[in-house]
Amino acid sequence: MLKVLLDRKAASLYNSVRSLTAWELGRNAAFFIVGFWMLFGLHVGFFRVLAHIHKVELIGPLLVWKLTGMTLLTTFSMVVLSSLIIALTTLFYSFDLPFLMNAPVPSRVVFIEKSIETTFFSSWMILLVLAPYVLALGRVRDLTPGFYLAFASMMPPFVVLAAAFGMAFTLGLMFLFPSSRTRDAIWLMSSCSMGVVYVLLRLSEPEKLARPDMLAVVAEYLNYLQTPTAPWMPSGWMTRALEAVAKGDFGASFWKPFSVLWGSAAAVYAALVLLADRTYAAGYSGAQESGRRHRSQDVSYYKEQEWLAGWPKAAALAVLLWKERKAFFRDVKHWSQIVLILALASVYLFSIQRLPLETPDLKNLVAFLNLGIAGFVISSLGLRFTFPSISTEGRAFWVVKAAPVGVDTLMRAKFLFTLVPMTLLSTALVLMSNHLLLADRFIATLSFVTILAMTFTLCGMGVGFGSIFPKFNIPNIHQLESSAGGFVYMAAALFYIGLTIAFEAWPVQMHFRERFGHPGPWDYLGLALCGACLVVLNVVAFALPWWLGRRHLETYEEK
């Protein structure tokens, strides 16, 4: 039975590989190459950090293993958290579930298949990032292939254990709280806790490891290093086993943690399957029910109408914005994402504050380059929220399409709806960073004006590209992020950000000449030229995708 289900996956994978168009093939190749270089860069970074730490006198090797233990613990908790979230979709909301649950397949088999899927999807990306670390570790310590082999042999139970915990949590949640409102609340809470974990991890300041002088008492520091990180966790077992192998010891000190890891993975997974036997079917049936909640049936004015009251022909825009707001905030998934974004923003600012920058000049330079990072944050959020916003009309798109409003009104509503929060976030990031970095007046003004323009243009690009590549009937809106259109949007956005920074580099250079006291630092012709380039860049980057998207939506015919 399980084989039938897995064969189906293999067949659809084979079909989608076989039907790849040249464009898709090229895109995948591009993804692959970019991804490879990113991993390579990560490897170089890990290698340099590890090599640096390893050279610290006396305690170098200790430090390396301490760091490895922390890395594995982080990996473990990330797999737990992501499996917890992914399990919700794979186990309970997959679109093939109604079919599978009706088919004469035992629900245990369905669960096992879906648990494999969950484990895979919740771990592959994290493992991909871990690989350069392990490679760096091996290179720093001159380790043999046996080490990598031992590592690879311990990865499956490690990942299965982590994913099993996440799935057990989700199973229990869905079983205990069949009413969806309670479930939503708990879901939100768990994503909040994920945000908190994330912030805490950052606040634990792992960089302190590299600076023994920061911990006052040397003995205390040594003690800290020698106690393994969370020894009772699978990551602790794994660290011990790896440490043994690194010493060339394949004896008891390797076998013991190794077999504990495998043994407990098997036991925990078996327990999970037993748990699923009792809870999965009931939880699935609960998941079908949507929350019942009576809302007001009043017909009255809404805020958008007041805000846009003075504007001509803004009635349709107002009602579209109102609908957008209602629909957006009723989806708990959005709430939990907002929590995560706020966590991300605080980590971002915290990292800026901790940058070891000695001189005011360096700080100002970083304040300028920070624009690029802020732009990157905005465009990635755009990939998640702005780009899919047209497609979220979904199968109800006909309502607007058949109504006497142009698609450009719809686009404008989507644009305005994302513009406001994005601008708040991006200006907050830039203003706070400038404050932390003590940016001077020129840099502060320049970066503020730039981030305003950038956010405006990036939101326009998001809606524009979203209209060029809409998908109104996909089962899961997150599939859009990894679609061809999402890739094109992201590439265009990054190109735009790069060009913006490039056009501003010259004026910034003039500014620095002034700071350094060079005579006649300002080249006014150059300034005007850069300004003109920026204006043209923004107009084109905004208007071109917008215009193309509008035309595409006007003539859009469903496939």
Add this chain to the structure above:
Amino acid sequence: MIEFSGVVKRFGDLTAVHRLDLKVEKGEIFGFLGPNGAGKTTTVKLLTGLLRPTEGTVKLAGLDVVRDTTAAKKKMGLVPDEPFVYPKLTGVEFLRFVGDLYEVPLEAQKKRIPELLEMFELRPWGGELAETYSHGMRQKLVLAANLLHEPEVLVLDEPLVGLDPKSARLVKEIFQTLSTRGCTLFMCTHVLEIAERLCSRVGIMISGKLTALGTVSELKGGKDASRLEDVFLELTGGSEYAALLKHL
């Protein structure tokens, strides 16, 4: 009121609608019949501007549906074959949304929305998200939305699918009332009894071609005894179903 002239719609190498010429007068209830895949839904989408004709023009109250889109859409209401609505809006909010899109004054909405919900027996559900609605409830919600903005032309794609007998009866009465008030109805249906009882004229489309057009009695060819079903089966070659049954 509605005028198709020389309309062709191709999807790749498939011609879904083949040179359609058709006029429907004001206040008519026009029934559009045909086997599955004949091109009825495609015609409806061409009429409502969801699809653009490959050739020919579609006019509504003298307005070209492609060129004067907004003006034409203002006069038109649509009940599509699959009543998808926004899952995260309540029934009342959906009506409010449609009302504002079609610029129905707030005072009229305040009065009409509760009335319409009452009429379609949706009142207890008006404050709940549409994602909890059944198919029939969504169908009725879409119908209510169309009555809210009082279109001159109402286009319906199988409006009775999924309605319970009581609602179906109600809807049929509504159609008749609308027609006496001067509203033009263009309706696709598979229920021949409706075509016979309600429609002033019917057209039968087969493989994208309009093969028969006229009042029900004209189609019957004056033979009172024969039923519309027989005429339909004769035209669509459905009388060979005995041959198909042998696969069972």
